Amino acid sequence: MNVTLQVWRQKGPGSPGAFKTYQVDAISAEMSFLEMLDVLNERLVNQGEDPVAFDHDCREGICGSCGVMINGRAHGPQPGTATCQLHMRRFPDGSTIVVEPWRAAGFPLVKDLVVDRSAFDRIIEAGGYISVDTGSAPDANLIPVPKTVADTAFDAAACIGCGACVAACPNGAASLFTAAKIGHLNLLPQGHAERWSRTERMVGVMEHYFGSCTNHGECEKACPKEISIDFIAMMNADFLRAKLANRRLAAQYR
Amino acid sequence: MTTKTETRAPLPVEFYRSAIGKKWVMAVTGLGIIGFAIAHMIGNLKMFLPPVDGVPDIDIYGEALRRLFVPILPEHVFLWILRTGLIVLFLLHVHAAYSLTVMNHRARPVGYQGPRSYVAANYASRTMRWSGTIFLTFLAFHLADFTWGLPPVAPETWERGAVYANFVATFSRPPVTVLYVTASLLLGIHLYHGAWSMFQSLGINHPRFNRARKVAAYVTSGVITIGFIAPPLAVALGYLK
């Protein structure tokens, strides 16, 4: 099959960028989207043109490295699918495909389709963990966790940190990413000790880098792991309780 | 012994400083405004009730509002308490919306250069700030028309307390009817997203009633819109005179 690509090319954060059109002919419908970009790059190098930079690694939808806007949708048209698992058979032969990097203040552009998502690391380090030093854990079966709770926690924990939620959100908010981690840890009994401080701190850092949630629900549809915006509601509820609870705790110490 | 403690602003202030706090405020004020809208709409529907001893029912209702809690409080006082509350609700709602909009613009200084294709975000959700702003402008017209009686917005015959007559006079002017109907539809669109969004922002969420949340939101916005549109249309179509 043949496709026409309009790819965002930009040398670096300070340089101007623009769409560039490439005709990519004679590719197989069985190829993944990234394999198609590989072919484009190989051809570009053979023509003496700089290849398109794009992040990718595992190519099986779990590492979260890849992710571009494809025809105005984060990770492209197939629901619940990361860019690396999107196959060319999803596009009609002869179609034009617009490829653009994630755009958000929290994700500054590095080059072409590559952006810097380290703001997510800042959110995690603010409280996206359970403080348990190596060696201090009790026996794993000491605390039973109801299966439904464990399953729901897993639904949230499935997040791969790709940033599609931010990219898709009309407000550039990272609520789904943050809520998924907060939901995962707050639901589990192991995470209860730090529930309130975690919620407060992670939300604080999230709002420093990203926009606010206005409940469009676009993130949920873009998420390759189809994480539900129910977790955002849980985060909102926990945030108010966190503010109250932290105050109560602080008052006790005073 | 003294321990070092963080100095923190009072809880409501600190809470309001966060975007999630602002969304809570938007949701709570939105809920208040919806409550007012429902009461207002019920009041309007009294246009359809027959007059009592020759006095239109809605005029009696208006007078009753002014005389709420009258032996206890002087006339108008409680109404003004309500009005003040309503004004505060609107101010908070608008301020929160404004600051969130500024924040969201900052979150994406360079927008997408190619066309976007939305999956979940709908017309209502993406135009909240516009439907809200336009409706706010309309409110000024509405107050001038009914509350302050300022010509040329209000009809020549405007008279304080004569609600029924003012109502009929105003909607006997077709452009005004069109304006009100449009504004009501705009309000409906705003509520269509807002009433559901409110549940999310307040973290009211349970798999058992998540479907019901949407239904409740749509029914509310639908009922309010129809309830507001019906009396003006009845006047315009000559059913009410």
Add this chain to the structure above:
Amino acid sequence: MTGLEAKIPEGPLENKWESHKFSVRLVNPANKRKLRVIIVGTGLAGASAAASLGELGYQVDVFTFHDTPRRAHSIAAQGGINAAKNYHNDGDSVRRLFYDTIKGGDYRSREANVYRLAEVSLNIIDQATAQGVPFAREYGGLLDNRSFGGAQVARTFYARGQTGQQLLLGAYQALMRQVKTRTVRLHTRVEMLDLVVKDGRAIGIVTRDLVKGEIARHSAHAVVLATGGYANVFFLSTNAKASNTTAIWRAHRRGAALANPCFTQIHPTCIPASDEFQSKLTLMSESLRNDGRIWVPKNPGDDRPPEQIPEIDRDYYLERRYPAFGNLVARDIASRAAKRVVDAGLGVGPLKNGVYLDFADATTRLGRRTIEERYDNLFEMYNRITDEDPYLVPMRIYPAPHYTMGGLWVDYNLMTTIPGLYAIGEANFSDHGANRLGASALMQGLADGYFVLPYTIGDYLAGLLNEPPVPTDDPAFGPVEDEVGDRVRGYLATGGSRTVDWFHRELGKIMLDHCGMSRSAQGLEKALSDIPALYEEFKTDLRVLGTGEELNQALERAGRVDDFFELAMLMCVDAREREESCGGHFREEYQTEDGEALRDDVGFAHVSAWEWTGDAARPEVQNEDLVFENVALTTRSYK
């Protein structure tokens, strides 16, 4: 040549680790603050080690070439993690996990290391659970287990089909907690390109910032490599695209011995390649073999769709040849059996390059619901890639390179032959012998990082208490930095006509053909003449565009492929020298009459540790004899 001293503690097997922990020197908390450790890699081993050392109070610098530590390829492990918890009362014990691992590795690993691994497996599950890793649970709220990859007890803990992801996120979160407390400094998008050795000790590394291109020096009291395996030498593998050998290869060139490089694991349940543009292969959890039945048509050229082939015309070849274990035989055996039927022309699918993995019987027996519960995400993944629905038609699978048991030689303390240089996780050779059992990779990575290295590295660091780290302006750094710079500029200056990927693909083909699932002296000789020829071409005909002062992904790959070339030669040399068939290493000359592997315990019960001589084709070997005092060497039989 340095002597190989495994430093296995004295005493009975069960007490070795306990007594060793008591005998190692400790570093007091005030001194830990003054000691710097460099960790390269943030997979399970690297992230867990960095977090644990940070918690202990060391100054840790951790490096990853990814944009965040959470991307490391450990994340893609699906099936699970073993631990001898015996929660199911089915006869499991530390001793049994030890025994299964030694036997599964075809008796080519150290008893003491494997026993320690089995012992600490218990702590890993506790640690991960406390971190909030959402392992699968039963309705009573306790942890669920499944039997996995040839084990006869249910000892595998799992988190849907994303166990690696959840464990890595646990370790990553623990790491980020230390980053916040500033015990760990995180360097993202920075790649280690060489090791610096002074007076025989590892004192630092030289790195390249992948965004700005800056080449920089970093010094420390000890360097830990947790950079994973090298299965990407085959180009088409299940490894992530960026997984590479550079860190361990550069360490090897600086004097670290590389052990058993030819021991590679070919995973039996991967999705066959669909066309020539395929960039990598996707693995599906081996747990699929618990319920799926593997078969091919009995007759070559049987082109009927699978559902129309009657039972009588199907060959369930694993069940036929290995009645006791059936579809659950060890990975190497399942892989070779698949290769055999496909080579015999019985392959299925458009390219005739797969075998069927059929869930029809299991669906009838257990109901679709149960199958969905167990495998839904795997089925979805298969469907997404192939556009076929495994609920309706059997999956097609074929083996693919997946894991490398070989790696840097390490002693019991996980230290390489260079003092101060440690290797943990897949980067070392230690625990899996010639074949790794399913659900053991996650176990080993975390064992090394959480529970072994934090003890053993202290013993080395305790000897450096009053020495500040070697300053980075020390003369030892200069030449290394220059070499790295020359190499990077060299790729850009070659100005040839072929892309890096082209060379990589060609190298992969040679390796798959001659050093893959089955090897022969003749084939290895051919590879050893083809690889250097291709390598010469690489040096003269490579084309890398752009500059070194920007994000240049082709330039990154050039360096990695360069090192793969030299490693490939060493793998072939090692495979040629090992004249026996064991585990993942199958020499055609050494097989029984019915085609099973023929191991030679007299001649080859040793670890081959190779040293760099300056000539990739002529390395020197030193053998570490393996002593088995607690298990009897038997021939693996899955019949």
